[in-house]
Amino acid sequence: MKAADKIIQNNNAGKFICIGLDPDINKIPKHLLSYPSPITAFNKSIIEETSEYAAAYKLNFAFYESLGSRGFDIIEETLSFIPNHILTIGDAKRGDIENTSKMYAKSVFEHFNFDSVTVNPYMGKDSIDPFLQYFDKLVFFLTLTSNPGSADIEKLILKSGRFLFQEVITKINHWNQFNNCGLVFGATQNLELQDNINLFNGMPVLLPGIGEQGGNIDEIFSIFNNAGRKNFIINISRGIIYKDDSVNYSKAARNEILLLNRRIGKII
Amino acid sequence: MKAADKIIQNNNAGKFICIGLDPDINKIPKHLLSYPSPITAFNKSIIEETSEYAAAYKLNFAFYESLGSRGFDIIEETLSFIPNHILTIGDAKRGDIENTSKMYAKSVFEHFNFDSVTVNPYMGKDSIDPFLQYFDKLVFFLTLTSNPGSADIEKLILKSGRFLFQEVITKINHWNQFNNCGLVFGATQNLELQDNINLFNGMPVLLPGIGEQGGNIDEIFSIFNNAGRKNFIINISRGIIYKDDSVNYSKAARNEILLLNRRIGKII
Numbered sequence: 001m002k003a004a005d006k007i008i009q010n011n012n013a014g015k016f017i018c019i020g021l022d023p024d025i026n027k028i029p030k031h032l033l034s035y036p037s038p039i040t041a042f043n044k045s046i047i048e049e050t051s052e053y054a055a056a057y058k059l060n061f062a063f064y065e066s067l068g069s070r071g072f073d074i075i076e077e078t079l080s081f082i083p084n085h086i087l088t089i090g091d092a093k094r095g096d097i098e099n100t101s102k103m104y105a106k107s108v109f110e111h112f113n114f115d116s117v118t119v120n121p122y123m124g125k126d127s128i129d130p131f132l133q134y135f136d137k138l139v140f141f142l143t144l145t146s147n148p149g150s151a152d153i154e155k156l157i158l159k160s161g162r163f164l165f166q167e168v169i170t171k172i173n174h175w176n177q178f179n180n181c182g183l184v185f186g187a188t189q190n191l192e193l194q195d196n197i198n199l200f201n202g203m204p205v206l207l208p209g210i211g212e213q214g215g216n217i218d219e220i221f222s223i224f225n226n227a228g229r230k231n232f233i234i235n236i237s238r239g240i241i242y243k244d245d246s247v248n249y250s251k252a253a254r255n256e257i258l259l260l261n262r263r264i265g266k267i268i
Numbered sequence: 269m270k271a272a273d274k275i276i277q278n279n280n281a282g283k284f285i286c287i288g289l290d291p292d293i294n295k296i297p298k299h300l301l302s303y304p305s306p307i308t309a310f311n312k313s314i315i316e317e318t319s320e321y322a323a324a325y326k327l328n329f330a331f332y333e334s335l336g337s338r339g340f341d342i343i344e345e346t347l348s349f350i351p352n353h354i355l356t357i358g359d360a361k362r363g364d365i366e367n368t369s370k371m372y373a374k375s376v377f378e379h380f381n382f383d384s385v386t387v388n389p390y391m392g393k394d395s396i397d398p399f400l401q402y403f404d405k406l407v408f409f410l411t412l413t414s415n416p417g418s419a420d421i422e423k424l425i426l427k428s429g430r431f432l433f434q435e436v437i438t439k440i441n442h443w444n445q446f447n448n449c450g451l452v453f454g455a456t457q458n459l460e461l462q463d464n465i466n467l468f469n470g471m472p473v474l475l476p477g478i479g480e481q482g483g484n485i486d487e488i489f490s491i492f493n494n495a496g497r498k499n500f501i502i503n504i505s506r507g508i509i510y511k512d513d514s515v516n517y518s519k520a521a522r523n524e525i526l527l528l529n530r531r532i533g534k535i536i
Contacts, residue, residue, distance in 0.1 A: 022368070062364060062371035065340075068379055072337035093364055095388065096330060097415045097481070100290070103330035111336055120363065122390040122410060124417025142390060147365045149392025156435060157427040164432065167424060213365070 003115035003138035006087040010055035018056035020237025049254035056087035090114035102130040146186030146209025187215030205232040211239030271383035271406035278323035286324035288505025317522035324355035358382035370398040414454030414477025455483030473500040479507030
């Protein structure tokens, strides 16, 4: 199945939540520390308890790279636990000269076999082209991000009067010749989401920033509903995986996504 | 020694060349393939033959990540061969929300102990802050890159009439409160280099794009000379490490950097 189709299929089944598997050895339940691979055990249990309800799993590479070489094995192990109909996202925010991006694309799409990747548009189209050559995969471009610093560069005003991030979205529309481009748009940027949702055209959207960062899930749904549009997933990391730090952590994660899905069911 | 001081010290000794250790298993000499760790052997031999003449070594993470978990060990092994007075650059082009950038900074500066890192400014200051908290390290921001796609976003014209990359450089000047910011500026962008060199103030500059990408080393020196300024390094990857694909590859690399240093000696 094409990566983009997984989002549509899961949306149609009422699933919009992407679980961010960003495991921090200092935050996972203490009893796991005696396991041979605590992070693997943590991810496995979270996936087993939540996969019935999740639209996607997103692995941020930073949390795995910080574990050294072992982190790469843990990415592979984690991916092996995820059922095939659920979208997997390699949250790497890559972007480099073409020769180098080719190596990154090979790593994320061939070595790990992620369905999708996040990339940074700053260096321009040729820096992302190697990713776009994988027609069945999905390439999520950073546009307007969820952090406060998004005002520094992404919201600079261009000569045309538009914000930089708006021009970036328009460029991505032009770059989308294989229908495998997606957008990352901060769930904390509701006014901008409302004003720009028509620029997205058919592209799938990944919205991080709910929870610790302050985004509100009902507002996001209301904006997408008003635009008569689906094809999006909302990422939650810490709000699900660290809901409980006892032996019940994965049951608590299951309970949290169940509650979220019920709330979503009422909205849509 | 502070990372930034290594550049000044090496420049004063007539050393301006940064060797890009971007090893590709398909391009290294065939006889190495029977070694237990061909890439480690390749890097070790290149470093041994060139370290007397090099100002810096830059490891692009893409080339190591594509080797899977083993790639991380090879980064560590490679760094152990580099003498301490030579700057090491983790070319990772990172940038993420603060919580995540903290993990990346820890990985690159604490786990690997690189002297410096490359980062992408698109997400704004808070996305880079965790790197800037390491006062003795050096953080090279992408500004105007060497690839053709740099025209897509980096050269967009702002309301102020300036190019985006110029505004990015001005912002970095403001963000440089600990004097540990540097700039990545494409060695293929000579007109722009000449026009903007005064924006750099004291910040060190890393210039990639010589060789395969078309940059010219004499022109770069002439621009820096005319501005009465040093504190820069010029990266060459393929033009040095793949100069020869026989058993003489590392001698050929040594010979190439020797020739470059002689040429530079005549210019400065």
